[in-house]
Amino acid sequence: MRLPPDQTHPRMRPTAVSRLKRAPTARQLERALFDEALDALAAGFAELPSGEAALPSERLREALLAAAGRLHDSAPYHHPFYLGQMQKPPHPVARLAYGLALELNPNNHGRDGGRASVAMEAEAVAQLAALFGWRAHRGHLCGGGTVAHLEALWIAREHGHRAGIAASAQAHYCHARAAGLLGLPYHPVAVDARGRLDLGALERMLAAGTVDTVIATLGTTATGAVDPLAEIVALRRRHRFRLHVDASYGGYFGLAGNLDADTRRAFEAAGAADSIVVDPHKHGLQPYGCGCVLFRDAAVPAAYRHASPYFRPDDDAAPAPGAHALECSRPGAAAVALWATLRLLPLVPGGAFAEGLAAGRAAALSLHAALENDARCAPLAPPQLDVVVWAMRAGSAREASARARAVLQAAQAHDLHLSLTELPRALLEPHAPVRVWDADTLVCLRACLMKPEHGPWLDAILERLAMAIREACG
Ligand SMILES: *Cc1c(COP(=O)(O)O)cnc(C)c1O
Numbered sequence: 001m002r003l004p005p006d007q008t009h010p011r012m013r014p015t016a017v018s019r020l021k022r023a024p025t026a027r028q029l030e031r032a033l034f035d036e037a038l039d040a041l042a043a044g045f046a047e048l049p050s051g052e053a054a055l056p057s058e059r060l061r062e063a064l065l066a067a068a069g070r071l072h073d074s075a076p077y078h079h080p081f082y083l084g085q086m087q088k089p090p091h092p093v094a095r096l097a098y099g100l101a102l103e104l105n106p107n108n109h110g111r112d113g114g115r116a117s118v119a120m121e122a123e124a125v126a127q128l129a130a131l132f133g134w135r136a137h138r139g140h141l142c143g144g145g146t147v148a149h150l151e152a153l154w155i156a157r158e159h160g161h162r163a164g165i166a167a168s169a170q171a172h173y174c175h176a177r178a179a180g181l182l183g184l185p186y187h188p189v190a191v192d193a194r195g196r197l198d199l200g201a202l203e204r205m206l207a208a209g210t211v212d213t214v215i216a217t218l219g220t221t222a223t224g225a226v227d228p229l230a231e232i233v234a235l236r237r238r239h240r241f242r243l244h245v246d247a248s249y250g251g252y253f254g255l256a257g258n259l260d261a262d263t264r265r266a267f268e269a270a271g272a273a274d275s276i277v278v279d280p281h282k283h284g285l286q287p288y289g290c291g292c293v294l295f296r297d298a299a300v301p302a303a304y305r306h307a308s309p310y311f312r313p314d315d316d317a318a319p320a321p322g323a324h325a326l327e328c329s330r331p332g333a334a335a336v337a338l339w340a341t342l343r344l345l346p347l348v349p350g351g352a353f354a355e356g357l358a359a360g361r362a363a364a365l366s367l368h369a370a371l372e373n374d375a376r377c378a379p380l381a382p383p384q385l386d387v388v389v390w391a392m393r394a395g396s397a398r399e400a401s402a403r404a405r406a407v408l409q410a411a412q413a414h415d416l417h418l419s420l421t422e423l424p425r426a427l428l429e430p431h432a433p434v435r436v437w438d439a440d441t442l443v444c445l446r447a448c449l450m451k452p453e454h455g456p457w458l459d460a461i462l463e464r465l466a467m468a469i470r471e472a473c474g
Contacts (some may be wrong), residue, residue: 011143026092034096041103055290075417080457081464084419086221086249088388090337091285097331097340098287106332108141110323116200117332118320125321126280127293127342131254133271138229139294140322141334145248145279146174146292149215151326152275153178155295156213156242158303166205167215168197169424170222172246175215193430194381195225195423202232206239213242216273218266219250222446224379224387226250228262230269243273248291250385251278255347255354258361264383271296281339283357283450285345287368290334296368300324356452360386363454367447376473378433386449389421391433391442392473397425401443406472408445416464421446 012382016032017024024032076082078089090098106114108121121141129137142148153165153175164185167175171188179186187210190201197216205211214235216227232243253259254267269278276294278285304324320332345353364386371390372377379390392403404420411418422441433442454461 001201009053030092030096031262034099037100037244038103040081041100049167055197065306070376076415078452080453081415081461082417083449083454083461084417086282086450087447088283088285088450090287091341091345093344094286094337094341095291098337101333101336105330106336108320108322108330108335109325109328111320113329114332117335118322121332121335124338124342125292125294125346128251128280128292131251131278131347132273132276134294134296135393136298137294137296138298138321138324139292141280141328141330141338142291142293142325142327143289144281144291145172145246145277146291147327148248148277148279148291149174149244149246150178150181151293152244152277152295153182153184153213153215154326155275155301155303156244157182157184158301159242161242163212164205164210165213165215166211168195168217168220168225168227170195170197170220170225171215171217172221172248173364175246179417184211184213191225191427193427194384195220195223195427197227197232199228199231199235203227203235203239206235206241211241213244215244215246216266217250218245218247219253219385219387221249222423223389223427223465224250224264224383224385226384227265227274229266233269233272236272240445242275245270245273245276248277248279249282251276251359252283252347252353253361253385255349255351256357256361257349257354258358258365260382260384280341285341285353286334286338289331290338331381357386359452359455360449363458364388364447364449364451366458367462374469376469378428378431380427380431380444386454388447388449389444391428391431392469393433395434396436397434397439397442401439403472404443404445407468410471411468414464414467416461416468419446419448420444 016036017029020028020032075084077087101117106117108114108118111118125139125141129139162184164187165175165179166187166189168191169188171192176186187205190198192198202214214232216229216232218229219224274296277291279291281288281290345351347353364383367388368379368382369375376393377390378393379388392400392407394400394403408418408420420443422443425437425440428442
């Protein structure tokens with residue numbers, strides 16, 4: 001069979017797109033381009049007799065429309081008025097390339113599951129590794145952050161790091177879970193008033209010998225705090241430990257031109273880590289099911305060895321990167337989607353992707369400034385990335401929590417979607433949101449301004465937020 005060589009693409013002929021009306025909508029354009037890409041893919045297999053099965057069109061239609069109806073019961077995650085959780089719609093190029101690859105549904109468990117998509121995975125992963133200055137590296141895509149971190153911590157253990165794992169008290173809950181699965185002690189480290197890992201507390205654990213693996217987070221999920229990574233790296237002069245970086249959410253921000261100096265320094269130190277996780281399905285415009293784990297050492301640890309009668313990755317002179325992964329079957333379509341996204345939006349400072357990150361961050365800074373000017377709100381320190389968190393001022397902690405819940409509901413009634421996050425008193429106290437602490441935690445409001453459109457939409461967002469606060473505070 002004739003296979004198209006990697007990376008060639010048929011020149012755009014005046015086909016489907018030119019048959020569209022004068023000013024097609026984005027959706028019409030997408031459908032026309034998708035059809036054209038499907039035809040181009042089919043051309044590579046044109047010598048095969050058709051294997052197309054007939055479709056039960058009426059029943060298929062019924063099932064699809066039923067699914068569309070069920071999906072109405074969702075928040076409008078794709079709209080700029082959604083700033084609740086860290087949910088960012090995939091870029092059209094990712095959706096289309098994913099759909100295209102599904103025609104073949106390659107399995108990137110190894111080269112015999114998808115030669116092209118395996119090669120595209122290696123190219124895409126190398127671009128993610130380059131974000132941290134890594135050329136030689138080992139890495140692959142995986143189902144998401146949780147399994148990526150589990151793999152990194154598993155490999156740390158297999159390298160003999162078995163004393164204990166430390167991460168900030170604001171680190172993602174998947175780390176404590178991974179430690180449990182691996183049978184290793186887990187030590188949450190106190191945080192400072194900005195939600196960043198406290199160096200003194202960490203050093204005491206290292207000195208006591210209870211910790212030999214440290215997780216630093218570049219962008220916590222609750223508040224977007226960035227741990228002082230350069231200073232953590234410097235601790236290696238006095239202590240031996242393996243360093244893992246959780247950049248699941250924040251990993252791309254090294255590209256943004258508008259970080260503050262402290263935050264930039266932390267990103268610049270990431271290359272010194274032993275392993276890094278960055279999840280394209282968080283900030284990289286990919287559909288869910290796309291995490292990425294990276295190791296600085298390109299050598300394949302023995303832990304990956306397995307005995308399978310039908311699949312031996314090491315038979316290949318140059319094994320597929322994902323052949324050495326915790327997971328077995330992995331979607332080749334995810335690799336194709338990421339590869340196509342990076343081709344359209346390369347990871348370069350000043351490029352369209354970097355500008356999109358910077359736009360969300362600028363919107364977050366503007367929202368923070370607007371909250372600072374509102375006597376009813378007590379925002380945390382200015383955001384380090386693009387998550388903004390604030391408490392509602394009240395007499396007591398319980399009242400403040402109730403007020404935050406009321407604002408969430410009122411905003412929702414105006415189609416503005418925020419989220420809540422419960423934070424410890426120590427993080428809030430410097431901002432004095434309440435007079436009486438009748439609880440140890442406070443429920444705060446949280447906005448993730450992850451979409452580039454959050455910049456141009458900010459005025460409309462502020463208008464609705466002001467209405468909601470007025471209604472909730474009486
Ligand atoms: C989302 C997230 C994770 C977990 O990733 P999943 O893809 O949800 O499994 C880990 N760490 C941080 C900082 C995250 O934001």
